[in-house]
Amino acid sequence: MNPSLPLSGLRVLDLSRVLAGPLAAQVLGDLGADVVKVEHPARGDDTRDWGVRTGAHNSAYFNSMNRNKRSITLDLQQPEGQRLARELALKSDVVIQNFKFGGTAKMGLDYDTLAASHPGLVYCSITGYDPTGPEAARPGYDLVVQGETGLMGLNGEEGQAPLKFGVAMVDLFTGMSAGQAILAALWARERNGGRGRHVQLALHDCGIMLSVYYGMEALIEQLDPPKYGNAHPSIVPYGVFDASDGPLVVTVGNNAQFQRFCRDVIERPELADDPRYATNAARAIHRHDLLPILKAELARRPRAELLNALARAGIPCGEVLGVLQALTSPRTQAAGGVQQATLADGTPVPVQAPPYRFEGQRLPIRHAPPTLGQHTTEVLAGLGVDAAALDRLRASGVI
Incomplete structure (x- = not known):
């Protein structure tokens, strides 16, 4: 004992x-x-x-x-x-x-x-x-x-x-x-x-x-919620994206982060100034226009470079690892x-x-x-x- x-x-x-x-x-x-x-x-x-x-x-x-x-x-x-x-x-x-x-x-x-x-x-x-x-x-x-x-x-x-x-x-x-x-x-x-x-x-x-918040939305709307896979139902961009050498998670949680993401990470400042993408509500409406552009930009860059740039910009991010990688990672071991x-x-x-x-x-x-x-x-x-x-x-x- x-x-x-x-x-x-x-x-x-x-x-x-x-x-x-x-x-x-x-x-x-x-x-x-x-x-x-x-x-x-x-x-x-x-x-x-x-x-x-x-x-x-x-x-x-x-x-x-x-x-x-x-x-x-x-x-x-x-x-x-x-x-x-x-x-x-x-x-x-x-x-x-x-x-x-x-x-x-x-x-x-x-x-x-x-x-x-x-x-x-x-x-x-x-x-x-x-x-x-x-x-x-x-x-x-x-x-x-x-x-x-x-x-x-x-x-x-x-x-x-x-x-x-x-x-x-x-x-x-x-x-x-x-x-x-x-x-x-x-x-x-x-x-x-x-x-x-x-x-x-x-x-x-x-x-x-x-079912938590999806269940509440279904009861309120009286409809089954749509599937979003790795994306978020109301925050854009937020999900799993492919860098040139592997997947990563990017979570742009507010408009200030989106401004920094566009200017400092993917170097596309015009996207931050576009009224279709200026607010999260607008980005959610126009996600099918915006996300292909962002995916193409991220896919041109190595994962390590993106993770460093995202961290400098104060945007939560991380690698997507396999189970064995996660269990044997320095983070888990330490x-x-x-x-x-x-x-x-x-x-x-x-x-x-x-x-x-x-x-x-x-x-x-x-x-x-x-x-x-x-x-x-x-x-x-x-x-x-x-x-x-x-x-x-x-x-x-x-x-």
Whole structure:
């Protein structure tokens, strides 16, 4: 236990799998909580088998959502596995689960059952849809929800077919939102005599929230907003442009910046004086006339030259990097954004570091992503399960 970490001493039981739930638990683990992840003895979390493998039972996908956790294995379809999970839940401050609707009740791991014996429990359920509505039992998948919430309709270039985000944005947003809600419930517990809460998150709700200002515009205009791709719907020029040797981001945020952009960066002062482009409102109206001119000017110049000129002019800008370039860039390395760890089986792996800093210090990676069942013995020993009982549980497939 590190007493300097914000959630040091908090105990979390992670019964979730795949992405949204594991991310919520990882957030708490990053902040110092002791997170125990429960996995199936044979297959573990589904994501152990997704994508690039790292070691015998880990994958890049799994590792990205399960740092700062301990892993135990329990077969929750067996009564003995359910009993041990209940014992762990009753010793925890937080339980996180994303089972199919009604699944936890069959195992005696639902909120009502646990809270009857542990009223201070903060219990987080993540579902696909409104748990009180007609689709409560319908499973939730990020890609499906991206389609149903209009997000795929927003993404991409004008005239392009619906396009998903590059990462599972709905799952990620739901996981981060769940982490926030759990922290709020823990704070409320401190003020209301120690009583816990049942926190509920639905992927569809979070997907709707992700439409933000585009969603507000659609409701006001009663129309689907147009697609702008890498451009901005109301600021011009603002987006990704090609220099002669690679792409860059240019964000001309106000009229004074546009004046400097035209005079000092692309050396076309007449554009700054043209009434069609003098204000941002005018530039937005005439974007289809202006942007081809600006793209041609930028394409004639090397990226480094443009970045230097833009910086001197006080215009926000930056390179467009590939994922590997970004992760291995001097900026990321200097900030400690990627660190090296070693799995319990000896496999060296890169691990993305928690983004949180307190008093200027990035929070540590206390536990590398766990191998399957790495901590089963030590965690169950905390329940009083001795070596003979562990052997019996292994022989019966409970762990």
